[in-house]
Amino acid sequence: xxxxxxxxxxxxxxxxxxxxxxxxxxxxxxxxxxxxxxxxxxxxxxxxxxxxxxxxxxxxxxxxxxxxxxxxxxxxxxxxxxxxxxxxxxxxxxxxxxxxxxxxxxxxxxxxxxxxxxxxxxxxxxxxxxxxxxxxxxxxxxxxxxxxxxxxxxxxxxxxxxxxxxxxxxx
Numbered sequence: 001x002x003x004x005x006x007x008x009x010x011x012x013x014x015x016x017x018x019x020x021x022x023x024x025x026x027x028x029x030x031x032x033x034x035x036x037x038x039x040x041x042x043x044x045x046x047x048x049x050x051x052x053x054x055x056x057x058x059x060x061x062x063x064x065x066x067x068x069x070x071x072x073x074x075x076x077x078x079x080x081x082x083x084x085x086x087x088x089x090x091x092x093x094x095x096x097x098x099x100x101x102x103x104x105x106x107x108x109x110x111x112x113x114x115x116x117x118x119x120x121x122x123x124x125x126x127x128x129x130x131x132x133x134x135x136x137x138x139x140x141x142x143x144x145x146x147x148x149x150x151x152x153x154x155x156x157x158x159x160x161x162x163x164x165x166x167x168x169x170x171x
Contacts, residue, residue, distance in 0.1 A: 065111070075140055077108070080137065081096065082137075082143075084135075086132050094151040098143065099117050099118075
């Protein structure tokens with residue numbers, strides 16, 4: 001017995017296509033007991049799902065904004081950031097950034113303006129990143145500690161070689 005696929009005859013394909021179209025039309029016209037069509041029911045369910053997702057996004061946005069306001073209050077309006085990255089040669093580095101609560105003209109920056117400064121930093125990093133990176137909020141004491149004792153760069157491939165791993169190393 002041969003299990004090779006049988007060639008599809010054009011007239012069979014057309015008949016199957018017409019059956020599928022008819023079936024879809026029947027489903028579209030079918031009424032549920034409460035009077036809506038099948039398509040309306042699907043669209044309503046999708047709309048409800050999207051509304052639920054939008055509600056969750058708005059709720060999370062409010063939570064993040066309130067947390068950021070608390071962070072600014074705790075740090076007298078200053079923003080301190082720790083930036084870690086690894087380039088394409090597996091060299092890791094850590095740096096720190098500080099944004100003042102007052103701009104060059106002496107005007108106090110709002111939380112939204114501070115968040116925009118962070119977004120700009122992330123966009124610049126995204127543009128030039130050779131590998132993974134992370135940027136996170138830290139408090140003033142952690143910032144001062146990293147400023148006094150910076151974390152040296154690490155070359156992961158050189159470390160592996162120095163530790164006696166002389167086998168070919170794939171990155």
